[in-house]
Amino acid sequence: MDEATRLTREGRLTEAMSVLQGALSRAHPSAPSPHPSGDAGQPPRGRPPRIIEMVAPSSKGGAWTSHTFDARNRAPDPSGGSAGTAGQHPVPEALRGLLDRMGEPGSRLGLDGLIGPVAARAPAPLPEGARFEGRSFANEAGSRAYKVYIPSGYTGEPVPLMVMLHGCTQSPDDFAAGTRMNELAEEQTFLVAYPAQAQSANMSKCWNWFNAADQQRGRGEPSLIAGITRQIMHDFSVVPGRIYVAGLSAGGAAAAIMGAAYPDLYAAVGVHSGLACGAARDVASAFAAMRQGSVSHHSGAGQPVPTIVFHGDRDTTVNPINGEQVMAQSKAGSDLRTKASRGQAPGGIHYTKTVAFDGSGHPMFEHWVLHGAGHAWSGGSPNGSYTEPRGPDASREMMRFFLEHAKPANEPRV
Template sequence: MIVSAGIAPLRTPLALERRFGNLAGSRAYRLYVPSGYEGQPVPLVVMLHGSSQTPRDFAIGTRMDTMAEEQGFLVAYPDQPRSANIVRSWNWFRPGDQQRDRGEPAILAGMTRRIMQDFAVDPARIYVSGLSSGGAAAAIMALTYPDLYAAVGIHSGLAGGSAKSVSSAFSAMRRGALIRPMRATRPLPTILFHGDRDRTVAPVNGDQAIAQARPAGDLHASISLGHAESGMAYTKTELTAPDGNQGTEQWLLHGADHAWAGGSQVGSYTDPKGPDASREMLRFFMSHAKDEGSNRY
């Protein structure tokens, strides 16, 4: 049995507080290691919190640690400090933070690779997800590092490149992007959740984000209506490539505002009444792995 970085087989889970830095800057992060980790290659999920949130708050609200313990994967929660943004928002609207090997994308990608060095991470099963500004940042990570991540989850976020300044960011949040968002040269499988009563990030942004992630070619569209156990209605739209590989999955949550669906009420910006976005994202993620030989997912 190989144990990475001197980590002995665990009998209890670990919540580690760490920091990563490179030429682009540094960020602290929280890393959850499940008790079942014994050095075997496991998936990694990178979770990007929303404005005014902390990694611990986001972990509690999404209950992702609980699911990591159940399913046996690592979860990283990068921290956006007030020194980088006064409201702790990821700077998804700044051109310098929308490019590969620059700014926040370079920091987050470097952090992901550092975790891969320190622990046994399955390189084919690395995923990134986020809420609000974190969702917009996750979309940017999918655009700038499609070679690193296998799939992306966007909750109440925006398409990558929807804004180029603070003023255009507020405009995009209210009405959708008025400029053409960045083009995905290699779209990643994407699952997206957005409330149709979102008063912080207009629902049209969800449409734009899923359009950005749309694979090329003819796709089969499947639309289904459903209700969460709590009663919240939703419309789920799936686009599937001709070879059967699922491209995107969009959940429109009826009556929902700006909150993580199905999250714990102990956390912030959660709506316990919705379908379980965390569990659905994980289902979607674990059905997609990179094929290094063919660059297909």
């Protein structure tokens, strides 16, 4: 089964079919056709992992079809098969079950320690005095549930606020567990908000970053996320100049949109394995952008918003060039000097960090390229989905960067 999985990921479907048929005929000589069963297992080193499906066929919902492409960046096939090379056949029905199992919750398919979807776990016990509350917000664009973490050290004095936007198929609880952001909030005393994408808005619970209507201030999903942010500011004591937004994958793309649409609200932005604001305007251009980067349809925020980017250079879901494009968009028009350095996380992942400084020597932008990492939150916990535990701690580095940036107290906000 491992060999069939590997061949399927590579688009070598005829060979995969032969492997399955041979294995099953040996186990059941009289069986007329193969019926894959059992766990797909862990792929050999050097093979591309299962992707996170970042977009659904329609933002209005509908049946989901899996899309795949391999490390050579072959295009995903909207029909649900492997595009592969010209003349290649669609995925045979006998392999459909195997492909479906690759996407099942509870699978642990991954690459070199990459942790994919895991079985649902009981929530971790909260520290004494801390709360993790479920709430909701509604406006003319609709409604969204969200959760907010209130650390035990919160006493009503103003504290920073971190808004975290999950990736496709994830939930606030899953994202909190994987990023360990609540643990960091408990340590450093700040609030964390986790807006939840509704399945009625996207069948895979992806933020609809690829829809033009969801890329604008005061409309669609940006208005809902900003509304949640403001509701928390009203209900709790928040330092107005210390509000930040970050996300993974589709959530990273949504975070880039929030920074561009609301530069007066968010003091800094974190984009992990995401895309620039306006990278796509529909589903077709979304897959093109994920595969090969894009020409953004958005010129930037108009004022530079400090931004930190993390992206694995072996990400086969969102081409790493998108991280470069997030940086280019964020600092458009800025006259900055840059400095690059290399390092290695305790878990073994090497990285290159490029910092861009303003005229006074203050760091305005950081771009972390994670060598050998795929599409997952760096330094995350295996208790959540889509994490790379061996990488540098993206949550801690983001908060370190964020807390270096605060908006002036006299800056107008809406």
